[in-house]
Amino acid sequence: MSDHRNPEPKDVLSFGPFSLFVAERLLRKADKPIPLGGRALDILIALAERPGEVVTHKELISTAWPDVTVEEANLRFQMAALRKALGDGRDGARYISNIAGRGYCFVAPVTRSGAEQLVPVTGIATSERVQKLPPQLARMVGRDDTVRALTQQLQEWRFVSIVGPGGIGKTTVAISIAHTLSDGFHDAVFFIDLAALTDPELVPTAIASALGFAVQTQDPVVGLLAFIGDRRILLVLDNCEHVIGVAAALAERIVSEAPQAHILATSREALRVEGEHVHLLYSL
CATH class of the missing domain: 3.40.50.300 (P-loop containing nucleotide triphosphate hydrolases)
Structure with missing residues (x-):
């Protein structure tokens, strides 16, 4: 049985080129924040907290949609968005595996550390973390x-x-x-x-x-x-x-x-x- 525990306030979960700042609810790749919706972030935290374990569909849905009954299609969509943000499957990178009929498993090695050991997180407003629109080009030629x-x-x-x-x-x-x-x-x-x-x-x-x-x-x-x-x-x-x-x-x-x-x-x-x-x- 794994040593699953609640994240400490300063926990940072590192995998591949990513750092997941749990308390700040922020995913970074190197020094760049990665825009991620709130529910996709809930799912990522739940999976990365338990690397190598199968987290059931029911558990993930209850984590991302507490006290709400939703169809599994919602989970599948959030998982697709999460995998895209991580680049899962590109250039040999593998983070999340689908366990047919059961749930999902975080398959990449995860290192837990304190935030003070990594690059400090600058203050980023929630509206900047999860943007409705991608940023606009400063200059667009000819259009x-x-x-x-x-x-x-x-x-x-x-x-x-x-x-x-x-x-x-x-x-x-x-x-x-x-x-x-x-x-x-x-x-x-x-x-x-x-x-x-x-x-x-x-x-x-x-x-x-x-x-x-x-x-x-x-x-x-x-x-x-x-x-x-x-x-x-x-x-x-x-x-x-x-x-x-x-x-x-x-x-x-x-x-x-x-x-x-x-x-x-x-x-x-x-x-x-x-x-x-x-x-x-x-x-x-």
Whole structure:
């Protein structure tokens, strides 16, 4: 049996290039803070506290969603986001293993130490640790007119897709538009990277999680639409081509049934649904 104990206030859990400051609820890679949602962070702490052990689905759900009943799809989405943040599976790095039918296991070696033994943690506000939007480029060459035009179109039409080949700058343009509109939406602007999903059925859960809403119904789409209601929000759905069918159908329903919701999508192909206005982005 492992020596599982509650973390001390100054505990730091180190693995690979990462340091997890438990009390500060902050993950750093070298000197760089890694943005991570609160529930993904809860899951990471629970796993890293018990390296080599299988932590059951039930335990992880009760840790990340205390006193709330949620579907396992919520856990799978948070796990996908966590693995992406850690680079799990890239360049041979392995941190979390899925134990079929049981739970998950943290498979990387973990070293526990005091925070005073490592690089001190600078004060970082919660809003900076978990950002709704990725940072905007200080200067974007050659796309200013496109950003201005699409900003106006999105406000008028509510549903705009930026379509073009990979690497052409669709995400950069979308992030710039989202930052431009942030004040108008009273910061209710949310960025959802769908490239992290391996299961298309997790798309509604991914959007709900970004909104801070835990899906508690058998039909997550119904719960999500009810939660959005008449709220004025902007959803930036990035990399829709990975889950094009489900993303397209859900975007169509949101625009149709949530009258104040706006959607800005990026994709290598058009979503081809009612209400979509497609902007083809060409190379400069």
